[in-house]
Every structure is written in C-alpha cells, then in structure tokens.
Amino acid sequence: MNKKIQIIYGSNNGATKAVVEKVSSKLSAKINNIYDVQIEELEEADVYIFASSTWGHGDLCDDWENHLSKIDQLKLKNKFVAFIGLGDQYVYGSTFCNAISYIYHQIKKVNFKHIGLWPLDGYEHDDSESIVDNKFMGLTIDEDNQAKLTDARIEKWVSQLEQEFSSKA
DSSP states (O other), rough: OOEEEEEEEESSSSSSHHHHHHHHHHTTTTTETTTTOOOOGSSSOSSSEEEEEETTTEEOHHHHHHHHGGGGGGGOOTTTEEEEEETTTTTTTTTTHHHHHHHHHHTTTTEEEOOOOBBOOOOOSSSSSSSEEEESSSSSOOOOTTTTGGHHHHHHHHHHHHHHHHTTO
C-alpha cells in the first residue's frame, strides 16, 4: 500500500500503545502520542487513525483529555480517517469505548472519509456513544476480557481498511 498513514493515540496504561504498534506494523504507519506530538511537525498523511482507551464512565484517557484540541490543526478534509477504541465491555458496558466518539465529534465538522467501521457482533455491552449506522466508529478492542481476539480483530480490520482505501479512493 502506498498511503502515508499517521496514527495518533493516547494511552494511560500502555494497552492502546500496544494495539497501535501492532496496527502500525501491518500498515507501515507512523505512530504519535497526542501527549507530546507537535501537530504542525507531522508529515501530512493520506490516512489518519485516532486511537484511545476509555476511562471511568466513558471518559477520554488523560493524554487525549488534555490535548484533544491539538487535532483541530490537522488538515483532514477529504482524508481517510479511522478510529481505534479500547474499553471494558463488562465493567463499563453502558459507556463501552465512548472515548473515540469524543475525538469524532471534535473533527466531525470536517469533510473527511470515515473508514474502518466495525461490526457490533462478538461484544456484550449495553450501550456506546461510539456506534454509528449500527456499527462501532472503528476497531473496538477489549483487552480486559477478550485479549485472545485482539490479533485476529486487528488482522481483519487492517484488511478491511486496505479494501476501503481502494474502493473509496
């Protein structure tokens, strides 16, 4: 694939970083922590992937909470944008992976190409603000309860993204 891909993530305990490293290795993407990245120094990309874990009762992780406004500087118009959310579907089933919805709402006014929607099948949660058109806004991972499924989900999602790059180009 010849797309330039930037992954921008936030992670409180390292689980999100571990997931984006796996995704990055499959997509040859550059990884940036929202905490310390200077947006104006990012190489312009064809694809931006935003990743966050959800904390407490549906909150952004600390890195994103303190630096969300940085992404207002990105030129996302007509770019591919995807999301990766991590959460605990059993303990926080009513706010499962809500964090990516906050990022989405921060940029939704921009005319970007939303890719990577993910099926709800295989999860047991009550609700999520990260559901659009009966799918999650992006790859959804539960490392607390379904860690054994993570690698297969990443593999399938990356393949899906590659198909979407081609069909929506």
